[in-house]
Amino acid sequence: MTKGERAERESLIESAMPRIVFAAAFAVVALLTGAPATARHGVAAGVAHGAAPVAVVGALGAALLAGCTGVASTPRAPAIAASIADPPATTEWHAEPILARATTANVLVLNHADPSLRLDAVAAQLQRQYDWLVEWMGFAPRAVVVHVGANYPCGFSLRAGADPEMFLLAGGIFDSADNYAHEMQHCFLSELGDSIPHWFNESLSDMAWLESEIGLWQRRHAPAWIAQLDRIDWRSYELLQLRKRFGPGYFPRVFRVLWRERAACRATFSAATKLDAKNEQIVAALTEAAGEDVLPLLRELGFDPRTRERQRGY
Secondary structure: OOHHHHHHHHHHHHHHHHHHHHHHHHHHHHHHHOOOHHHHHHHHHHHHOOOOHHHHHHHHHHHHHHHHHOOOOOOOOOOOHHHOOOOOOOOHHHHOOOOEEEEOOOEEEEEOOOOOOOHHHHHHHHHHHHHHHHHHHOOOOOOEEEEEEOOOOOOEEEOOOOOOEEEEEHHHOOOOOOOHHHHHHHHHHHHHOOOOOHHHHHHHHHHHHHHHHHHHOOOOOHHHHHHHHOOOOOOOHHHHHHHHHHOOOHHHHHHHHHHHOHHHHHHHOOOOOOHHHHHHHHHHHHHHHHOOOOHHHHHHOOOOOOOOOOOOOO
16 A cells, blocks of 8 residues: 555545544434434434434434334325315315415315415414324324314314315414314324224324423423323323323324224224224223233223223213
8 A cells, every 4th residue: 555545545534533433422322212223323324424414413313202202203294285175065164165275285274264364374383283293193194174264163173085174263273272283183093994982082182282282382391281181080081191101102102003003993993893892902002002901090090991982071
């Protein structure tokens, strides 16, 4: 090896050394958090191959998120909402005239209430909720259609076609705490079947609202917020106890189990299936995500899989 070749090699090693050191350090941090191998390797490879700092930080963030929740980051759904036609009129609420429409990547908003509303701002907030739910749940409908009206009895959702729909009252449309998470969670759950027991569907949607207030909108401190809701007369008391016992990563694990078994869920969560079979499917998913049998705890709280269909108080 000539003197010039030796000098060139030493220069290459010197320039690569910081990236190698950083790659090793990031990989160790991700390993200690329990992040999946794919996330750890992505961090290390990104630094070692000279990836831009923002890309490396993003990869590290995904690794740390995966390590803290026990689930891998979910790829964002492709943009589709702009190509969706207005849904067919299947209810009296669809018959109201559409004053304006706005789309983001995965949300189509139809304004039936007030032409002065800044619908683009509404759509942007709803897209944030959609993106957060994708990460939290690990699956999603390709898009959600959101109706904004003045005369709905309350917020509600339905699925009559390819895309689920939710209906929000115009008076609180800029308040993301006012049914954004709850009704959109119903839309996401429709991917698992059209006859999920009321108690589970409603209580999971309450959990989505609870976690969105903490993690997405950051309006609540988790311990105090959960303590406020921790009342035996709260309608989602059973699932709240599971969240307290198994931590904030518990329901993301539950959703991954349900999605893995989505073919069985779609067969079970149908009108033709008996209630006890539906609840057995649910308890099996709750148990697998917990790593222990949760049915004894649920029974202590008054849950009977043979008869429990409605949420507490309904």
